[in-house]
Amino acid sequence: MPFSLPTLPDVRRNNRDNLAAFLKGADASVPNDALRVLSDMNAGGAFLNLKYLAWLARNFLPDLAEKSWLDRWAAILFGGRKAATFASGTITVTGTAGTLLPAGSPLATSDGIQYQTAADVYLSALATPVAVTCLTAGAIGNRDAGAPLSISVAVSNVSAQATVVLIDGGADTESDDDLRVRILLRIRNPPMGGCATDYEQWTLSLPGVSRVWVAPMEMGVGTVTVRFACDQLRASNDSLPTLDDCALVRAYLDTVRPVTVADLFVVPAIPQGIGPRILNLSNDTPSMRLAIEAALQGMLLEKAAPGQTIFACWISDAITEAAGDATFDLVTGDFAMTSKGALASLRAAFGGGIAFT
Template identity: 35%
Template sequence: MPYSRPTLAELVNRVRSGVISRLAQDEVLRRADAEVYARVMAGVTHGLYGFIDWLSRQVIYDTAEGEILERWASIWGVTRKPAAAATGTVTLTGLTGAVVPAGSPLQALDGVQYLTVAEVTFTTTSAVVSVAASVPAAASNRATGQTLTLVNPVPGVQPAGVASALVGGSDEETDDALRTRLIDRIQTPPHGGSSADYRAWALEVPGVTRAWCYPLELGPGTVTVRFMRDDDSGSAIPDAGEVAAVQTYINNLRPVTAQVTVVAPVAAPLNFTIAVSPNTAAVKAAVTAELADLIRREAEPGGTLLLSHIRAAISAAAGENNYVMTVPSADVASPVGTITTLGTITWV
């Protein structure tokens, strides 16, 4: 039978009853010593119950959190993925001979700052400067064409520059994600290059949220690995640099005889046509969120997204009373190498 933790009010009543019974009193005034004792002792006891309740969740790794979860994970050689800084280039305009020192800060319109990686000297009226985010985070990713401005004036250089795509930034791995990888490691221990090993290796790279392994896809002795970066601010499909990072990481771990190819899945946007009731912005947002969550959980390269699961996701949306979906009208199968992503929802 599960233990039921007493509430603060129940503890107050218990202590009050005990004090009154020992003082041989039938009732106590609100500010009498007995009432004060009861509330103070109950408050302390309630805090101890809370600590013990928290501690009981730390002794098992599937409910542990924070530093204790990291300690559990370290026993199996699983470490929390650190935050990563976005990198890319910025094109600046200036006078020939002008010098941009290494470590010069540039700032985006939302306040996120980047630092120049190396000193650059203008040989023409423009120069391409490599930059990296000063604070590692997913928020440091940028789409092509955004403006970065030099925080400190540099002689002979215009303050505003145009950035290329700044990519590779990711937040520190959450407890939930670390816990999932730890349980996967326990339930599927390494086997010297099994499919589960390649998936686990890809997931160890910062920013990678999903990964799949396809043995023999390119012939005998070959292994193909595909992965996604769902928490990136832009596209979840990895770019060439992110693919290269995973390739390099796996190359250092794979069996020497395996020919491993890491590639990005090809996005196959899935469009929907839905009439929902009630037809409100809140319900539409809830349906969109449920569909996005379903696709993230169940879509995989070369896999099939079941129509029944799509319908169940819409029905699970908060506030939804009824709906009619005309597109899609059947299970959605993805060709080899492509993955279903959320497309456009047409509301009718």
Template identity: 40%
Template structure:
């Protein structure tokens, strides 16, 4: 309306011109001009959101990230590890042998393996990528094509199949990019080590402990919140160690380790104690630990009570346990355990 009125006024500045006659050519010209201007203003507003990364859409967010973050968006990765096959001694499991899981995820062997003492450990990697390619110890796989001398089924080894991760989401990429802009590299500062750890696919949170093991030492701990277990396994720790070793200052002695999970269990008397309110309380407590849990940190009792109080539907509660602040020893990380409803 404002743009059309401005077009009317501009046309009617010409002596004798009347742009407000409904079927007049000047009226149509004013409406068309206002419509074109509205489109241009809308485009300019959209552009204004793309030039800065805090509001940029996917295409432009990735472009910003490619300029500031090594490698840009973290890509999806494939799980890998060992599977155990059984068969006749001397039977060779050739590289490229395909194993399939019941949900259709396939894994290819990476090198020849020979059966000895009735079994062989075969190194495999998923043929697709994503967090769904991870597998736990003992999970059953089947041979896609039979191999003479081998049983048709195999089992995931004791270390599982790990390192599978989904493509980084827009929100996570934006958070990493803003951290990079707000906390630029500083020659190996604490924030640098956190940023390096977060650069590895699958890593969602990381912490650094300078001098924990003595002079010139740095200890880095991290978790993978999107995995079945947030605590990384040996292969995932090794991947982060390798990346940080490739970018760290040469004088630093860096040790990457997995935090030790310290479950926090709750006893709560809740009013009202409906299924919906219980679920809301649990969601708030999980979110609290996600936000405030750090290795060796303290979960404040007042914050626990606050989390319960702000749960949708809660009108009153008595927190029986914990009865004091929850302090995690060095290297241990508070994680959600269980709730006993009183």
């Protein structure tokens, strides 16, 4: 029989009844009587203890545990929560040819995020590329191409404004939900000396990695193929890792995988665009379209995997969740990925995108 936490009035009532039952002549039902006050004070303390025990019961296991308890589980199982990473990338700076822009020169965005140059650079007659690193860890340091940066401390013969080529690689500290998934994955799949879930857990332990797909023997007997996504780290690249990311993951996996594996392949997925076509949307507004796009992106984040067909019913359910009472007609069917390594994407750059007509 499940335990039900009694309410404070229930505890008070039980306390008065116990006094009447076990202390002859006691009557704690009289308002403002000293015995009534003492009884209710005792009941209040008992109720706090009951609430504390209920809180402990909720946090003992990681499926419902709060942040500090999750951190304890993570420290015990695999060393702790993944830390935030620092964004870095390239900007272009203009100025007088031959002028030195020294390493460590500070820059900032309009919202106060600080960056600094990574090395000494002599400017050329054209816009000069300069490597920069964000001084604040997390996704907040990522900047799209064309975003402006300002040089915080004036340098003679150097323009105060710089332009971002691309700054990415920043990911926030691992969230409670993501950490909970890793903890439960570890509990449900204890180490097995190199099975598919071992590779999944090893790869997920790396900063910035958010989803992993492992394909044993895809490249032949004794081989393992690993694909992964970096949903924050590479948000500007549709979550797909760069070749440098793949090399870093490969280098780490080589330190933990069994030596008996014939060969290990760490490769990015192949983006394949899907283009849902929505007709007769009854509430066709810009905000509704954005909500539908966000819902479809969320569905892909949950269900998309290399080679996984994206079924029309999944698309319809996501649109319905976003559209609410609005009506629509979905005239596209299932989207089958063309290869085992293909990953569904809504980005128009990959031949996808939503068509509202």
